[in-house]
Amino acid sequence: MSEPVVIERPEVLSVIGQELLRHLMRNWFEFERRLAKIPIIHRLDIGQFTVDDYRKLLLNLRPQVVEGARWISRCASSFDRGHADVRSIIIGHAKDEHRDYEILESDFVASGGDLVEIKNQPRNPGSEALHAFLMYRASQPNPADLLGAMWIIEGLGDKMANDWAARIEDLLGSKGDNTRFLRYHASNDDSHMNNLYGLIDRLCITQEIANDVLRTADVVGRLYAMQLEEIEYA
Amino acid sequence: MSVFITSTGAFLPGPPVTNNEIEDILGYVDGKPSRLKSRILKANGILTRHYAIDKSHRTTHSNCDMAVAAARQCLEESPYSANRIDMLSCATSQGDMILPGFGSMVQADLGIPEVELHTTHGICSSSIMAVKAAFNTLRTGDQSNALVVASEFASRLFKNTRYEATGGYDSIDFESEFLRWMLSDGAGALILENSPRSQCLRIDWIRSFSHADAFPVCMGIGVPGDSTNEMTWQDFASYAQAEAAGAILIRQNIRLLENSVKLGVDGALRLIDEGLLDIKNIDHLLCHYSSHHFRGKIFAMLDMAGARIDEEKWYSNLYTRGNTGCASILIMLDEFLREQRARTGDKILCMVPESGRFNNAYMQLTVVDGQ
Numbered sequence: 082m083s084e085p086v087v088i089e090r091p092e093v094l095s096v097i098g099q100e101l102l103r104h105l106m107r108n109w110f111e112f113e114r115r116l117a118k119i120p121i122i123h124r125l126d127i128g129q130f131t132v133d134d135y136r137k138l139l140l141n142l143r144p145q146v147v148e149g150a151r152w153i154s155r156c157a158s159s160f161d162r163g164h165a166d167v168r169s170i171i172i173g174h175a176k177d178e179h180r181d182y183e184i185l186e187s188d189f190v191a192s193g194g195d196l197v198e199i200k201n202q203p204r205n206p207g208s209e210a211l212h213a214f215l216m217y218r219a220s221q222p223n224p225a226d227l228l229g230a231m232w233i234i235e236g237l238g239d240k241m242a243n244d245w246a247a248r249i250e251d252l253l254g255s256k257g258d259n260t261r262f263l264r265y266h267a268s269n270d271d272s273h274m275n276n277l278y279g280l281i282d283r284l285c286i287t288q289e290i291a292n293d294v295l296r297t298a299d300v301v302g303r304l305y306a307m308q309l310e311e312i313e314y315a
Numbered sequence: 316m317s318v319f320i321t322s323t324g325a326f327l328p329g330p331p332v333t334n335n336e337i338e339d340i341l342g343y344v345d346g347k348p349s350r351l352k353s354r355i356l357k358a359n360g361i362l363t364r365h366y367a368i369d370k371s372h373r374t375t376h377s378n379c380d381m382a383v384a385a386a387r388q389c390l391e392e393s394p395y396s397a398n399r400i401d402m403l404s405c406a407t408s409q410g411d412m413i414l415p416g417f418g419s420m421v422q423a424d425l426g427i428p429e430v431e432l433h434t435t436h437g438i439c440s441s442s443i444m445a446v447k448a449a450f451n452t453l454r455t456g457d458q459s460n461a462l463v464v465a466s467e468f469a470s471r472l473f474k475n476t477r478y479e480a481t482g483g484y485d486s487i488d489f490e491s492e493f494l495r496w497m498l499s500d501g502a503g504a505l506i507l508e509n510s511p512r513s514q515c516l517r518i519d520w521i522r523s524f525s526h527a528d529a530f531p532v533c534m535g536i537g538v539p540g541d542s543t544n545e546m547t548w549q550d551f552a553s554y555a556q557a558e559a560a561g562a563i564l565i566r567q568n569i570r571l572l573e574n575s576v577k578l579g580v581d582g583a584l585r586l587i588d589e590g591l592l593d594i595k596n597i598d599h600l601l602c603h604y605s606s607h608h609f610r611g612k613i614f615a616m617l618d619m620a621g622a623r624i625d626e627e628k629w630y631s632n633l634y635t636r637g638n639t640g641c642a643s644i645l646i647m648l649d650e651f652l653r654e655q656r657a658r659t660g661d662k663i664l665c666m667v668p669e670s671g672r673f674n675n676a677y678m679q680l681t682v683v684d685g686q
Contacts, residue, residue, distance in 0.1 A: 099621035103584055106620050110581035113574075114529035126571070127531050128542045248570065 098281045101291040105232050105298055109240075112233060112302040116241075119309045125245065130252050132192055139189045139262070141312045143182055144204040146262075148212050149234075150179035155219035156227050164223060167283060170276050177269060184262045191259035205315050207308030214304055218297060225284040228277060229298030233305060235273045238266035318453045320516040320680065322506040323649040324389030327636060328376045331363035332499075340366050341495065342475025345484040355496040360607025364499035364637025366470040374471070376500075377411045379420045382466035385502035385645075386425055389462065393506050397425045401458035404433040406445040406465040406641045409536075421464055431458055438534060439603055440523060440669040441465070442503070442641040443676035447521040449507050459509045466502035467640040469494070472536070472565050481540075481561040488540060491564040497605060498565075499637035503645025511685025514659065516652075520591055523676035524582045526574075533571040533670045538562055572670050576609050579668025580616040582675040587622060592679065594622045598661040600629050601651060603643045605670065607633070613668075624664075630656065643667075657682045 094102060116122050121138060124130045157171035189199045204212060218224050246263035249255065257264065285291045332340060334356050338348060367376040376384070382405065390397055403422050410417035416434035433448045435441040442465035449461035473495040478487055511517065532538075537548045539560035551557035579602075586592035594617075604610050610629070617623055632650050639646055644667050657663065665678040 094621065103587070103620040103622065106616075107581060107584050107588070110577055113577065114526060117529045123531075244570075 094278070095282050095285070097288060097291050098285050101281060101285050101294060102278075104291075104295050105229070108295060108298050108302065109232070109236055112236075112306070113241075115302065115306045116309065119306060121309060121312050125248055125252070128252060130249065132253050135249055135253060135259075136189060136192050136194045137312050137315065138309075139185055139192070139194070140199055140202050141205050141208065141308065141315055143185055143189070143199055143202055145208045145211060145308060146178075146185055147182040148204075149181065150175050152212070152215040152219045152227075152230075153178065155216060156224055159219060159222060159224050161223060164284075167280065170280065174273060174276070177273075181262065181265070184265055188259045188262045192253075205308060205311040207304060207306075207311040211301065211304040211308055214300060225290050226293035226297040228280055228284060229294040229296065230301045231273070231277050231280075232294075232298050233301045235277060237305075238269065239274045243267035316454050316456055316509055317511075318450050318518045319508050319511045319683070319685070320505050320518065320648075321508045321512040321685075322389045322393035323645070323652055324385045324387070324392070324504040325502065325642075325646045325649040326381050326384035326388065327365040327501040327639075327646070328367040328381060329365055329369075331635070332366055333363055334361075337364075337496070340368065340370055341470065341473045342372070344475045344478045344487060347484050349492065349495075351489065351492050352496050355493060358606055358608040359497055359638070360634055361497070361637055362634050364639075365501055367468055367500040368470050368474070372474050372476070378407060378409070378417070378466050378468035378502075379411055379424055381468065381500065381502035382407070382417070382421045382464045382504075383424045385466065385504040385642075386421065386462055386464045389504040389506055393512075395460065395506065397427045400425075400427045400430055400460060400462045402431040402433065402449055402452050402461035403427055404435070404445040404449040404452075404461055404463045406435045406437070406441040406463075408436070408438050408441065408467060408469075408640055411468070417466075421466075425462075427462075437641070437674065438669050438671035439605070439641050439643065440667045440671075440674045440676040442643075442645055443521060443523065443665070443667050443678055446505065446507075446518075446678065447523070447676075450518050450521055453507055453509055456509075461507040462504065463507065463645070464502065464504045465642045465645050467498070467642045468500050469498035469565075469640060470500050473498075477558075477564060480558050481564060482559075490566045490568060491540060491561065493567045493569060494534070494565050497567075497638050499639055501636065501639035501642050501646055503639075503642045503647075503649055505645060505648070511683050513685050515683060515685055516663070516680040517683045519662075519679040519681055521676070521678045522582075522586060522591065523674060524578075524585065525672070525674040526578055527672040527674070530571060530574055530673050532568070532672050533575070534565070534567045535671060536563060536565045538566075540564070540566070567670070573612075574673060575605075575668045575670040575675075576612045576616065578673050579613060579666060579675050580620065580622075582668075582677060583617065583622060583666065584620055586677060592664070592677075594624060596662050597624055597664045598628060599651070599657060599663045600624045600666065601644065601647050601663060602629065602631065602666045602668075603647065604631070604633070604668070605638050659684050
């Protein structure tokens with residue numbers, strides 16, 4: 082077994098990379114505002130989030146989480162021999178996350194949910210669209226634009242999961258026995274984000290690629306938001 | 316038509332009040348010292364501030380008195396007397412009277428005849444909104460000069476008796492106590508003209524972005540502490556009932572507060588994308604961060620975006636003058652100019668990320684030499 086490849090976050094990003102990062106940051110801030118307007122997240126903000134809301138949230142997140150390792154693995158396999166280093170990082174990433182859904186299921190049960198129900202929960206229309214888009218992009222040769230998907234999905238773990246977990250624990254009077262999935266993501270996605278900064282410089286060598294990354298981040302953000310919006314109708 | 320800031324003024328009431336003296340003035344709730352005070356002061360980094368009330372809670376200067384004092388200093392250093400002012404644009408979060416507008420009271424005490432009047436009402440960014448109204452009035456050629464005044468009198472909200480009326484020491488929550496250790500009193504003023512005068516500041520642009528559509532209220536007065544109660548203060552049968560329910564305490568939602576940092580940076584990045592702001596050319600950043608705690612966060616986020624503004628370019632007098640809400644940025648600009656840190660040609664970026672309901676205001680100035 083060889084040592085895992087780690088591309089460190091570079092001290093100075095390339096000019097294209099730096100501009101992309103600035104646009105990704107703006108894209109993220111816009112995504113946060115989009116999330117804040119979604120009814121279930123708004124209820125969390127104003128303190129009217131119930132355990133029923135939490136179960137619905139987990140129920141609707143699970144299909145995307147269980148499929149998560151699939152698009153990441155597909156993405157890895159679509160990178161050619163010239164990108165073996167990138168492939169290694171993405172495989173490592175898929176391995177980190179491929180059993181996440183089990184933690185999520187146990188949080189659901191600890192919140193009073195039925196294991197059979199969550200295992201049989203179909204994708205909501207937003208998850209359906211998100212999954213389809215990610216699998217489609219992951220099937221393209223050298224899908225560098227999926228850095229934009231990582232930016233949004235890992236960003237949720239890195240920037241939002243701890244905050245949501247703390248808020249949920251506070252509002253539901255939980256001691257943390259049913260927020261392990263969010264907490265796990267918060268600690269893990271931090272290192273994934275560091276990998277991502279390195280990958281920006283490694284992969285975004287033309288303006289065209291940078292534009293694709295930003296576009297994919299935008300689409301994934303909107304579809305992720307749709308997944309949460311659909312909770313109201315699930 | 317170009318617009319220039321040709322004079323500035325500031326007023327801070329009474330002597331500087333140290334951290335150890337705050338509670339002697341604001342009062343001990345139910346006679347007991349606060350449990351949160353030192354923690355909040357450590358985070359905000361403020362060492363001294365000024366209050367317009369004394370230890371017996373008598374008002375030493377009204378909000379209007381402070382506004383007038385800052386305006387007078389500004390007028391004394393300009394060739395204008397009050398009766399030659401064309402426009403008066405005032406900002407405050409709360410006047411001495413609920414009505415009429417604060418500007419009317421300031422106009423009366425300054426004795427300005429037949430002025431075009433404007434009052435903005437809001438929190439920290441309302442002063443920049445008042446400057447923008449004056450800036451636009453001069454740009455269109457409607458008037459040739461304007462006096463802008465921003466003044467705040469927050470300490471009256473923090474008297475121990477306010478908290479005692481809502482249940483006292485044991486019922487104080489973090490959200491309603493937080494600002495007691497943050498906000499203080501003072502006023503700042505500017506004169507705007509259509510032509511430059513000696514070394515002065517050209518206003519390059521003023522922009523703001525509000526995100527009230529996306530987030531709940533983060534700082535405000537008017538709702539009870541119980542978030543399930545949807546009444547606002549005037550919905551109660553009497554003001555006494557509103558006060559007892561905590562609807563007249565000023566509150567800050569700490570959890571949402573972090574958004575003001577992100578949104579503040581977001582606006583700066585947007586201005587870069589629009590081509591209005593070129594970070595490389597900024598020589599001085601006057602940022603109204605409410606607390607030292609946020610300075611590092613704003614710095615790190617700008618750095619990550621490749622929009623770093625080196626630390627030696629940051630200027631703030633938060634630590635000695637306190638957080639005076641909307642007056643802060645004008646008090647900061649006044650002291651910055653008096654210290655003669657700016658040279659002709661320097662560009663100054665003023666930035667006010669307001670947490671009220673997330674309005675972020677930006678103003679770029681260039682130091683120019685007039686005739």
